[in-house]
Amino acid sequence: MSAGASPDTGRATGISRWRAARPALSQTTRGWTVAAVLLVLAVIFPQVITNQVATQIGVDTMLFVAAAVAWNLFSGFTGYISLGAAVFFGTGAYTVGIAALHWNITGDAEFALLPLAALAAGVVAVPFGLIALRVRRHTFVVITIAIFFIFQLMAFNLNITGGSVGISAPFLTWAPETFNNPFYYMALALAAGAAVLAWLIRGSRFGLQLRAIRDDEDRARGLGVRAMRVKLAAFVISGMVIGLVGAIWFFFIGQVLPQYGFDPLFDLSVALMTFFGGFGTLWGPILGALILEPSEQYLTLRVSNSYASELVWGTLFLLVILFFSRGVIPIVGEWMTAWRTRGQRLAGQPAADEAAAPGPAAPGPAQQPSTPSGRSAR
Amino acid sequence: MSVLLRTQDVCKTFGGVQALADCSIEVEQGSIAGLIGPNGSGKTTLFNMITGYGRVDRGDVFLGDRKITNLPPDKVFGHGISRTFQLTRVFSRLTVMENMIVGAHYSERTQGVRRFRNPLARAGGPATRQRAMDLLEFTGIADHAGALAETLSYGQRKLLELSYVLMANPAIVLLDEPAGGINPTLIATIADRIRDLNAQGTTFLIVEHNMDFVMGLCDRVTVLDYGNAVVSGSPEVIRSDHRVLDAYLGTAEDDDES
Numbered sequence: 215m216s217a218g219a220s221p222d223t224g225r226a227t228g229i230s231r232w233r234a235a236r237p238a239l240s241q242t243t244r245g246w247t248v249a250a251v252l253l254v255l256a257v258i259f260p261q262v263i264t265n266q267v268a269t270q271i272g273v274d275t276m277l278f279v280a281a282a283v284a285w286n287l288f289s290g291f292t293g294y295i296s297l298g299a300a301v302f303f304g305t306g307a308y309t310v311g312i313a314a315l316h317w318n319i320t321g322d323a324e325f326a327l328l329p330l331a332a333l334a335a336g337v338v339a340v341p342f343g344l345i346a347l348r349v350r351r352h353t354f355v356v357i358t359i360a361i362f363f364i365f366q367l368m369a370f371n372l373n374i375t376g377g378s379v380g381i382s383a384p385f386l387t388w389a390p391e392t393f394n395n396p397f398y399y400m401a402l403a404l405a406a407g408a409a410v411l412a413w414l415i416r417g418s419r420f421g422l423q424l425r426a427i428r429d430d431e432d433r434a435r436g437l438g439v440r441a442m443r444v445k446l447a448a449f450v451i452s453g454m455v456i457g458l459v460g461a462i463w464f465f466f467i468g469q470v471l472p473q474y475g476f477d478p479l480f481d482l483s484v485a486l487m488t489f490f491g492g493f494g495t496l497w498g499p500i501l502g503a504l505i506l507e508p509s510e511q512y513l514t515l516r517v518s519n520s521y522a523s524e525l526v527w528g529t530l531f532l533l534v535i536l537f538f539s540r541g542v543i544p545i546v547g548e549w550m551t552a553w554r555t556r557g558q559r560l561a562g563q564p565a566a567d568e569a570a571a572p573g574p575a576a577p578g579p580a581q582q583p584s585t586p587s588g589r590s591a592r
Numbered sequence: 593m594s595v596l597l598r599t600q601d602v603c604k605t606f607g608g609v610q611a612l613a614d615c616s617i618e619v620e621q622g623s624i625a626g627l628i629g630p631n632g633s634g635k636t637t638l639f640n641m642i643t644g645y646g647r648v649d650r651g652d653v654f655l656g657d658r659k660i661t662n663l664p665p666d667k668v669f670g671h672g673i674s675r676t677f678q679l680t681r682v683f684s685r686l687t688v689m690e691n692m693i694v695g696a697h698y699s700e701r702t703q704g705v706r707r708f709r710n711p712l713a714r715a716g717g718p719a720t721r722q723r724a725m726d727l728l729e730f731t732g733i734a735d736h737a738g739a740l741a742e743t744l745s746y747g748q749r750k751l752l753e754l755s756y757v758l759m760a761n762p763a764i765v766l767l768d769e770p771a772g773g774i775n776p777t778l779i780a781t782i783a784d785r786i787r788d789l790n791a792q793g794t795t796f797l798i799v800e801h802n803m804d805f806v807m808g809l810c811d812r813v814t815v816l817d818y819g820n821a822v823v824s825g826s827p828e829v830i831r832s833d834h835r836v837l838d839a840y841l842g843t844a845e846d847d848d849e850s
Contacts, residue, residue: 414712415712417714417715418712418713418714418715419693419697419713419714419715419716420712421715422686422690422693422694422697422715422716423694423697425683425685425686425690426683426686426694428685429683429684429685429686430681430682430683430684432645432665432681433677433681433682433683434683434694435644435664435665435666435669436643436644436645436665436666436668436669436674436675437666437669437674437694437695437697437698437756437757437760438666438669438670438695438697438698438760439666439694439697439698440666441666
């Protein structure tokens, strides 16, 4: 707000004015700059670093960026914490797997099946959402976990999913040195697309309704927000993106087993990444996935004992939820604001935080010192 | 004058508690109606039944000639009934302006050719923002338009809630204790704003414990007791009605015994 600018005019050097005006001016500009730099870095990454282990981590990371952004698009915006994201991941993977198997699709043609993954995940999301979104908070979390395990059980036991043997993807006759690159760019495109979608939704009327539901769903309904419809729409969109993530992952790995298609660690990971980066923010899930997924992979590579990495993962989850649940982005953002405004605090300007400090009385006409009004005593 | 809002023999029980028993009230178009009664007499329950926050067991609610019994809250709002809550509810992590735009979304949504509306349209067009600023000026919190609602004081939140329920041009506004927990100056301000809005054609139904506020503002007051509308009339009538004194102070028999 411009309230911060007025106290500065007393000592108005050019710099201080520029500083005061800066936050409003650069908030979006800075976001776009960071986005552009990140995108350029992401695009040139596999060209510069051709190590296959590194590019493989790159693919996984980009898939998790897309999944975390999509998860946040529903859970972060509405406050409904879903631990059933793997339902869509697995649905996407199995859908393209089963379709390729039954329609005898081989080689590169398999990628034509990707829209089917989004569609199937979206179709699954409708009854899932209609059941789970009837309840809130803890009950919602429990229902999503229950539905997740139903899907895992089905994958283990149905004939069509191949039971515990799973399903193999069509074989790709690509050169091993550059095998990862097309997957990397596919995942990157999906991640970037999901981020743009999240950005569009957040600023839209639709996104505002989601955030109103997060703050007070019943109040929002009383202002004409059709809560169920809006929540379900976000849930389906989120599920479709995660379904695509699952399909790309399946083609990349070449095989899906029930315990990896419907993996509880996937549920936890997307949630952890989003909470770590900043729940409900635009940058949070991106940052969280970019930091945590490579770290986790690196850890797995270094410590050959997989239990150790899961132990570290679980501990980190606890620490983040307990002490850092608002995420890196909001907390660091506050530090930066505190640092930038430290001079104003020292100058002791009462007006500087006018908006933040609740006034003693109502503003406007009611702000005159309250004299006993003419009303008769009670 | 025609009746704008009417409940007819509305009944509601919670477990074994009869919250509303054949409760019938009427609010005339263009009036400021008051609803009073002791704690637990069913005032807020009646609000909830009218606005869709709960289903009536029996009975009907009418807005004009239209039956709106048991419609969900968003539909009730769409028909032109806005309400505030006893414990003020604003969207704490949205800015004041965003709070206002949430209130406008319904009317924005229903404007224009609905089939071709863009779901990703930016929230709040220029007309909406202008109307929001006008309303915030009107209630006196325009300076805080860019602040997060959680930074507002309790009184300011009351004003914000009053402001955003007006965004959709409601036919009738239900206020649940608009004068509760705020200072006398602000109470006077809110009373003035209600009078201004009423002069512009908005009908009000107000639940309030502050008798001076109710008696000074309302054209007609209805008294609830044990979920039943026991008496209804002008403030002068209500002041002197023995049934009201009974409801608030205990029955005459009780007095005799004491």
